[in-house]
Amino acid sequence: MKNKKNQRIDWGHLTLLVLVLGWTIWYFIDTRGVSQDIQNLLVLTPVVILTLALGSIAVFQSFVAHKLPEKLQPEKLTRSEFGKIAVLIVSFLAFVAMLPILGFDGSGALYIALSMSLFGERRPIVLITFPIVSMLVLTLLFKALVPYDIPTVFSLLN
Amino acid sequence: MFIDFEALQGSFALLSNVGDAWLWVVPGLLIGLVLGALPGISITMAMALCLPLSLYMEFFPAMVFLTSVYSGAGFGGSIPAVLINVPGTTAAVATTFDGYPMARKGQHNEALGAALGSAMIAGIISYILLFFLIVPLSELVVRMGPLEMLCVATWGLLMIGSLSEASMVRGLMAGCIGVLIGTIGMNTAGYIRGTMGIPELIDGVPDVPALLGLLAASQLFGLVNSHFIVKSGDTRALNAKAIWSGFSEVFRHRMVLAKGTLIGIVIGAAPGVGSSVSNLLSYAEAKRTAKDPESFGTGNVEGVIAAESANNSGEGGSMATMLALGIPGGGATAVLLAAFAMHNIVVGPAFVDNQMDMVYAIIINNIVQCLVLIPVGFGFIYMATSIVKVPLSYLIPVIFVLATFGSFAIDGSMAGPVTFAVFSVIGWVLARYKYPAPAVVIGLLLGGMMEDEALKTYQLSNGNALYFLERPGAIVLLILILVSVGASIWARRKRYV
Numbered sequence: 001m002k003n004k005k006n007q008r009i010d011w012g013h014l015t016l017l018v019l020v021l022g023w024t025i026w027y028f029i030d031t032r033g034v035s036q037d038i039q040n041l042l043v044l045t046p047v048v049i050l051t052l053a054l055g056s057i058a059v060f061q062s063f064v065a066h067k068l069p070e071k072l073q074p075e076k077l078t079r080s081e082f083g084k085i086a087v088l089i090v091s092f093l094a095f096v097a098m099l100p101i102l103g104f105d106g107s108g109a110l111y112i113a114l115s116m117s118l119f120g121e122r123r124p125i126v127l128i129t130f131p132i133v134s135m136l137v138l139t140l141l142f143k144a145l146v147p148y149d150i151p152t153v154f155s156l157l158n
Numbered sequence: 159m160f161i162d163f164e165a166l167q168g169s170f171a172l173l174s175n176v177g178d179a180w181l182w183v184v185p186g187l188l189i190g191l192v193l194g195a196l197p198g199i200s201i202t203m204a205m206a207l208c209l210p211l212s213l214y215m216e217f218f219p220a221m222v223f224l225t226s227v228y229s230g231a232g233f234g235g236s237i238p239a240v241l242i243n244v245p246g247t248t249a250a251v252a253t254t255f256d257g258y259p260m261a262r263k264g265q266h267n268e269a270l271g272a273a274l275g276s277a278m279i280a281g282i283i284s285y286i287l288l289f290f291l292i293v294p295l296s297e298l299v300v301r302m303g304p305l306e307m308l309c310v311a312t313w314g315l316l317m318i319g320s321l322s323e324a325s326m327v328r329g330l331m332a333g334c335i336g337v338l339i340g341t342i343g344m345n346t347a348g349y350i351r352g353t354m355g356i357p358e359l360i361d362g363v364p365d366v367p368a369l370l371g372l373l374a375a376s377q378l379f380g381l382v383n384s385h386f387i388v389k390s391g392d393t394r395a396l397n398a399k400a401i402w403s404g405f406s407e408v409f410r411h412r413m414v415l416a417k418g419t420l421i422g423i424v425i426g427a428a429p430g431v432g433s434s435v436s437n438l439l440s441y442a443e444a445k446r447t448a449k450d451p452e453s454f455g456t457g458n459v460e461g462v463i464a465a466e467s468a469n470n471s472g473e474g475g476s477m478a479t480m481l482a483l484g485i486p487g488g489g490a491t492a493v494l495l496a497a498f499a500m501h502n503i504v505v506g507p508a509f510v511d512n513q514m515d516m517v518y519a520i521i522i523n524n525i526v527q528c529l530v531l532i533p534v535g536f537g538f539i540y541m542a543t544s545i546v547k548v549p550l551s552y553l554i555p556v557i558f559v560l561a562t563f564g565s566f567a568i569d570g571s572m573a574g575p576v577t578f579a580v581f582s583v584i585g586w587v588l589a590r591y592k593y594p595a596p597a598v599v600i601g602l603l604l605g606g607m608m609e610d611e612a613l614k615t616y617q618l619s620n621g622n623a624l625y626f627l628e629r630p631g632a633i634v635l636l637i638l639i640l641v642s643v644g645a646s647i648w649a650r651r652k653r654y655v
Contacts, residue, residue: 010591012590012591013591016587016588016591020331020335024335024338027338027342027351027352030351030352031349031351031352034349034350034351035349037347037349038616038621039345039347039349039613039616039617040345040347040349040351042609042612042613042616043337043341043605043608043609043612044338044341044351044609047334047337047338047341047605048338050330050334051331051334051335051338054327054330054331054334055331057327058327058328058331061327071324071325071592072324072325072328072592073592074590074591074592075380075590081382081383084382084383085379085380085382085383085586088379088382088554089379089582089583089586092558092579092582093579093583095558095559095562096562096575096576096578096579099562099572099575100572104559104562104563104566108559108562111555111558111559112555112556112559115551115554115555115558116551116552116555118382119382119549119550119551119554120551121551130552131555134556134559135559138556138559138560138563142563142566142567145193145196145199145207145567146566146567146570147570148566148567148569148570149570150563150566
């Protein structure tokens, strides 16, 4: 009974909507703050109104989540499955954040090794060699193709 | 009759005199396929990378080489779109909608075969039409003003409705979010909005890293609990017969191909629009007129054919505008224009009048390239499909790193990787709560364009709402949109009654 009651409100969906609608309102206020000229608001005003109208229907849906059809329910994940996805996302964000510090090769090799271990790879030789070799190949390939300096461990050390 | 037979004869003489030029077709196609398949390396960048090489060639071999890269890269973008849900170029966005679900079902060989068949046949048709219609088509295109472009953008946005099978509310909302994100930054009237003080956002949210994040991450993060892209071991095999079977599917869906090709040619010819819009429009049109529209998005080969035919026929359309008017339809034709200039050749109306034999030779060369693309592309996708045999523990991290490199490669700044990371998270969260990520992508790609064209129309018309009555092209497009939307609503009602 308690479990069923808990499912009534989809807190995850509600949080997402609060963030999206909050950003929409902020964006509109920011736009109006810049200028109220029609050339600034011509497209944004109707789109913001439509977003808020649709968003309010979606907010209502999140309060009656248990009544919605299966195709609108989020995929059911166990705590371990959800945890794995969360760690994968956080490690990816950390990889991008570390790019200016460790370079593409260093940061990428660490990220690949960590992700592989998340997927269940346990052989140390594979966890060391595959990330290093793949990052070496990718870095050299993009260095050859791209006309910009790609930050790498060595370029950052120099 | 639109064909100048004397010039045609001259073109054959020209082609037979430069036999060695044909040697550049296969290398050009292969370079294009490899670069096009790399996320973040756009067709324009692929051609720009090859431009210096063409400096050392005679004019015609240089054209053969560069247009081969163009053809190869146009198709190359669809390979990662099918196999890993990462479109190699923006022109392959709609290919992911059904291509990737087909791959997940173990029909990757068929999906890629259908993509190759559509690319090849649509390419040939577009160039044959170009043969006859180069002058009238370019005259039509030059008459498309901001109001007509606004209609095209609106038509594309209406496609969001067709991507909202699960919930119209969530589909439309996702599209609106995309439009809002697409309008961040400075608009054409000079107003800067929503940048949060971040200078990199003044030019708007970088669309390629954003769409890579939205499309790839919405699917790939969730695969952490799987072992392979294709679940069943039996269907993971590389199968030339299945690739051929997918290729021949194109002949069974001739109407889808014909409509996609036509949409691709017309939209591709319009300067500044190109294949990134035409593949979406063609997909929407195929879904609207399909007998089983609900199967779109779940792995319907018609979706792949529609997207790919429009994607590749756009090349013919943009070549028409470039050759006849000297106006580049997009970045790739701008590079071609630079190649012409480097060889002291100025394309445009005078070029078509005085050197029609050269125009025909370029068109014939492109038709030959499309034919050569069959064996070259077949071999390439046979090798590329081995990716489904790679365990996800190796594949997923490398895809994310590759896409990060690609995001950086666009302008060499960290704005690309950061945008990719942010939109990866947004994509996964939206997909989890059944907001279709492709709808956000469409809004993002077309939102900025819609605002630009709406503003230009407003400025041209001085705010007069009846301005559209002075634009017959816009009236025709408006009627087409109304008929298309009305027919969609009618078909939807019939399905649910």
